[in-house]
Amino acid sequence: MGLLVLVTVLGNALVILAFVVDRRLRTQGDFFFLNLAVADLLVGGFCIPLYIPYVLTGEWRLGRGLCKLWLVVDYLVCTASVFNIVLISFDRFISVTKAVSYRAQKGKTRNAILKMVTVWIAAFLLYGPAILSWEYIAQKSILPEGECHAEFFYNWYFLMIASTIEFFTPFITVTYFNLSIYLNIRKRVSLRNENLSPGQEDSEMSFQGKKGNTPLTRDKRVAKSLAIIVSVFGLCWAPYTLLMIIRAACHGHCVLHALYETSFWLLWVNSAINPILYPLCHMSFRKAFTKLLCPRKVKIHPHIFM
Template identity: 80%
Template sequence: SICCLDRLEISLSRRGWGSKLKFSAGLSVLLAALMGLLVLATVLGNALVILAFVVDRSLRTQGNFFFLNLALADLLVGGFCIPLYIPYVLTGEWKFGKGLCKLWLVVDYLVCTASVFNIVLISFDRFISVTKAVSYRAQKGMTRNAVLKMIIVWIAAFLLYGPAIISWEYIAQKTILPEGECYAEFFYNWYFLMIASTIEFFTPFISVTYFNLSIYINIKKRTPMRNENLAPGQEDCETSFQGKKREHVIFFVKPTARQRDKKRRASSLSPTRPCGSSMANRVRLSRDKRVAKSLAIIVCVFGLCWAPYTLLMIIRAACHGQCVHHSLYETSFWLLWLNSAINPVLYPLCHMSFRKAFIKLLCPGKAKIHPHIFM
């Protein structure tokens, strides 16, 4: 039985277990290919976000700076953290030395935590833009504040785990790290992990959920009943606007001199300011609905990717690794890393400005053929 236990011995890793059982050649190739694809998708996707931000000046708004910060964190996940873990999980042994192990742990915890804090920052920025639109627009050009918040995110993310990773063994005056392994010294400290998880996941998730619900309630209160309180024969501003848009944008009909004269007389007789104000409110409401939708998607993806890992990490620490199967736990932190590959897909899906920038970079010919799309 001791022999069987030796064969089934499980080695610990930074986020889970790397099995000492040898994979078959075919399975090793398949796993390496899948991990390589994840690295490629994460690096290329986030590099595209950063490149779009650098090339397209229209993206350099206060809110989009936080997307840039998130892309930088996710790029490090794909470019540094995952590649070093691949040989570890396939061979079951850390072969890069203790110094690089420490660096890898610090960077991995840092970028994953920074990714979470950036999502909170993005959610808060969207919350302020909807609920306090006037004050938000007044600060729109103040990129210095945005950069300061970005720096604070990285400092806070480092302080949460970095000092503990670097100094834990010296404070405890012993190490629990066997030769050929690489994981944090607090791997089984339930109290520390519970406090850190509250800061890293539970508090951020509750916060972004609150921001999302507040935006939804705000939009619900502002949503008008269409054509409500219109006088007989009065045309709805949105209908009028859409009719003009169809006339000039879709069909590109150039009005005759008689039509232009008729339009001038009509505009001089009708009160344009209320209609213009109503139309502006509708445009802002439509924008805020898109903001709420994009934020809801980001929050849901964040919760699905992070909740399994966080819960299993706490349970595993409490029972000293005896009640959570290693394959389940390892799957949970690969799901966590998957979040870094998914985030760049959410930008073009949820934000028209990023979608246009990506099309300009990836399909420049389309931008030349249909320039009105990018106006």
Template identity: 60%
Template sequence: AAAGAFSEFSLGVLVLLAFLMVLLCVVTILGNILVILAFVMDRNLRHRSNYFFLNLAVSDFAVGVFCMPLYIPYALTGTWHLGRSLCKLWLVVDYLVCTASVFNIVLISYDRFLSVTKAVSYRARQGIMSSPAIQMVAIWVFAFLLYCPAILFWEHLAGHSVVAADQCYAEFFDNWYFLLCASTLEFFVPLLLVSYFNMHIFHNIQRRQRRGRASSPSSEAEDSVSSLTRSWRPAVVANRDKKIAKSLAIIVCVFAICWAPYSLLMIIRGACQGTCVHNFLYEATFWLLWINSSLNPFLYPLCHMRFRMAFLKILCPKKFATLRSVNTPSF
């Protein structure tokens, strides 16, 4: 396994690495707790599309509170000291929540895609919670089925285990065929879907802008008030859609940067049985994958004004009260 790639460093470097790992863990936990608290404290956030952000925050929170802390000693020493049972539990949770995080990103992008391209039918379903609830549960079911049965039963079907007693990694770690199929479903297909949704949103906005310019009133004698129903509302909608497209573009890029190196190296490493990829390089891409869970609380909710105001209300209540009093008209 790649764990222990850092153990060859000096004590000073190990201390620095330990500090950075713990810092990343804390940032991941606090960032996603903030998203969860925003839902608890602010009822304005509890509508259909924002529940997908909550689902994402729960999966990313589990990465920070469970996966990272248990892995840090293993990464630094190269030895698993917590026993085989806890190793299995750690593997199941790690693969489950990381895969669920990816699938939640796809679900959020799909929801944004519908809100822009099929706005009328999307708004009509805003009050219906059954469909989002089913989708949110389905995310976790699919994420579990992708890796967890293999983690739990691979050694029983093979008749023996290839993992040493002081190590902790999946039995299929060097099985190239399984890794290729699983990575395709976990990363490559989601990346294509998220990219497609984003490009479709971008082209949809461009078409709206072209139609708006073509149909703009040219007669000066036209009633000015009537001209402002026609121009103000489409401009607001277009501006909102631009923000959605921009936030999704950032999401696609960050998702690809964080997941592509690990997914590719995992397949290459499995094909050559670990001989062609240095453990340190693989370990670095493994942590890059987890960094995505620490960035998500900032990439997603902070793209929306309601979340920003909810965060401000939690972190700086005095400033929030002042801002609200300034923006509230007095009659």
């Protein structure tokens, strides 16, 4: 658990530091990666550390007030993380399918900041009011002494609606974006091949090899990176979402606690994996990370940042 905290905090802090240090990362699309890193950093820096003594002792000993705060922040940052992935996917989708208009808006950060703020507001409104006011509206609390979970923990109807907004709709949306990008690239490759004779095609492929930066090549990288991010998101979130709904429907009697607990931790693992995906899937972050972690390499090979 301590290792997960360390990896999550350091990884996402590195993403934020790279954004601060490298001005080239301050584009509209990269602002959304920053927003995701902030949400994931809060997961590792606040949510997991407060949960560790709870899961080890089996009892919440930090008081009801801190329990409420922990629940609000945990649901907020996890939901914000999902909504940020949707925002990143939409940004990648527009960059490929409407490249001209996207480049015209690339340097304008006001719209990006507005979208970032909207993500946090929407994430809070999904669970925050319910966490804070459920027991007052119901005029009773179902939370036993020494436990800390949301009052709607076993309310199947609420969880089904919230899960649809938090997971099912985002997952279908990002899958659609990914599929659209793939079809767009496939269509462009097909049109390019139709317009080239066999000799020209070989020449074009040779030229493409000499030049890992044409629009089509960049878009293929975007498609691959988005596919990886979406796949990891689905693998980390699907088990918890499904088990949460089933658990609520049968009031916890049909789902093993250990299985549910494992799926719960899998959500937080996603926050540790995300910063690892950035350098793998994003050339700009890879260069910035190299600059921060391997300054000697930059001095010896300055051309990699040209």
